[in-house]
Amino acid sequence: MIPLLGIPELEEGDDLAATIVEAAARGTGFDQYDVLVVAQKAVSKVEGRVVQLTGVEASERARELAGDSDPRRIEVILGEAREVLRARPPLVIAETRHGFVCASAGVDGSNAKGTDTLVLLPLDPDASAARLRSSVRELAGVEIGVIVSDSFGRAWRLGTTDVALGVAGIVAVMDLDGQRDSLGYELHSTQIAVADEIAGAAQLVMGKLDGIPAAIVRGLELAGDGLGSDLVMPRERDLFR
Amino acid sequence: MIPLLGIPELEEGDDLAATIVEAAARGTGFDQYDVLVVAQKAVSKVEGRVVQLTGVEASERARELAGDSDPRRIEVILGEAREVLRARPPLVIAETRHGFVCASAGVDGSNAKGTDTLVLLPLDPDASAARLRSSVRELAGVEIGVIVSDSFGRAWRLGTTDVALGVAGIVAVMDLDGQRDSLGYELHSTQIAVADEIAGAAQLVMGKLDGIPAAIVRGLELAGDGLGSDLVMPRERDLFR
Numbered sequence A, B: 001m002i003p004l005l006g007i008p009e010l011e012e013g014d015d016l017a018a019t020i021v022e023a024a025a026r027g028t029g030f031d032q033y034d035v036l037v038v039a040q041k042a043v044s045k046v047e048g049r050v051v052q053l054t055g056v057e058a059s060e061r062a063r064e065l066a067g068d069s070d071p072r073r074i075e076v077i078l079g080e081a082r083e084v085l086r087a088r089p090p091l092v093i094a095e096t097r098h099g100f101v102c103a104s105a106g107v108d109g110s111n112a113k114g115t116d117t118l119v120l121l122p123l124d125p126d127a128s129a130a131r132l133r134s135s136v137r138e139l140a141g142v143e144i145g146v147i148v149s150d151s152f153g154r155a156w157r158l159g160t161t162d163v164a165l166g167v168a169g170i171v172a173v174m175d176l177d178g179q180r181d182s183l184g185y186e187l188h189s190t191q192i193a194v195a196d197e198i199a200g201a202a203q204l205v206m207g208k209l210d211g212i213p214a215a216i217v218r219g220l221e222l223a224g225d226g227l228g229s230d231l232v233m234p235r236e237r238d239l240f241r
Helices: A016-025 A040-046 A060-066 A071-080 A125-140 A194-206 B016-026 B040-046 B060-066 B071-080 B125-140 B194-206
Strands: A035-039 A050-052 A081-088 A091-096 A101-103 A117-119 A145-152 A161-168 A214-217 B035-039 B050-052 B081-088 B091-096 B101-103 B117-119 B145-152 B161-168 B214-217
Touching: A016 A035, A016 A040, A016 A125, A016 A214, A035 A040, A035 A125, A035 A194, A040 A117, A040 A125, A040 A145, A060 A071, A071 A081, A071 A091, A101 A145, A125 A145, A125 A161, A145 A194, A161 A194, A161 B194, A194 A214, A194 B161, A194 B194, B016 B035, B016 B040, B016 B125, B016 B214, B035 B040, B035 B125, B035 B194, B040 B117, B040 B125, B040 B145, B040 B161, B060 B071, B071 B081, B071 B091, B101 B145, B125 B145, B125 B161, B145 B194, B161 B194, B194 B214
Parallel strands: A035 A145, B035 B145
Antiparallel strands: A035 A214, A050 A117, A081 A091, A091 A101, A145 A161, B035 B214, B050 B117, B081 B091, B091 B101, B145 B161
């Protein structure tokens, strides 16, 4: 796991892939089949998925859910949400338009420029990952995997772990359905969310306070064509809705 | 991340720490502050947390929940469960006596000797981790962290990731409450479940089919006194009960 150091604060329109390839070149560079993990917030910023609170008008519902917090922030969250699952002011757990269930529908204030700025999730994280992958291929001549990651809370467990919102060029869910383990016992539909585990591993070197928006995970041998959307539990299989 | 190879099939009473120290010595050995991740199943087996289905008698409730599956298996699961959260025969999501919410109350058939054997979670995974830590200190003269890991499903997301059931000698939840990020924006109660991320990272090299029950994660600098129980969401804060 190799953190990519020296990536400057990003803005809309910045060439994220070029910045990442330069940062990698200052270290070991990219190897074939490396997995590049990039924080969602970096991707969202260069894609202009940023909202200024000035100009946002809070609806009645936003004011209800806000409690003592800024109702304009809740208004932005409601705009990103397909469904609100739980609300305990000012905490909102919602399903995003992508199908992700997470706090604040993925809307985040921390690390955005100034406290009046909110960062939204990318419109299509899998497309963002695919674009980064293809740009790195062009710029550095290597075939890599890409994960766009974000920190999600979990039901029943304390704290966040980083998970994969967007995936390109690697396996997202490794399916051991019907395979046999080392004792010959058949494993029934064991699916391992490897892309989430890689995102979590990268978080350990990217940190939260260090402002390191990207890391390389090397040596996994997980080339494939998984998607971040593969990691979303289909509604009809979900026991917790 | 270094998988520990050549660990034989384990049985009750085996010296797991000695086996692990030997396996490590065949490779790079242990460094000070390494984190040793050990699969729960290996720990449970040496601790004798194994049940033979022969001799188990299924209750009425177990038969109801079993559907077409073996009701004796469900009986064992009910014996491990404090509360059944969801049941869709033969799938049971339950809270264990430790407070973990997971499939089958952590009861597992795969990888146990023969299909008539079930493996239960350790009685006290934090104590198991602490014992392993102290044995490795004695045998190898190094201060390490230990995680006892297991594969858990998640609400809303497909596939399992490995999480930390027992922890010793490292931080479990990294609390960034009130700290400021690189732009000076205050992070509100950001808690990162680093022990779960380490467990997931180790799973990537331990695999499911390869029968590798342990791995070393090096270079984290996360020495501390966290516990696996720190990662259980307190019931009163849980929005999904």
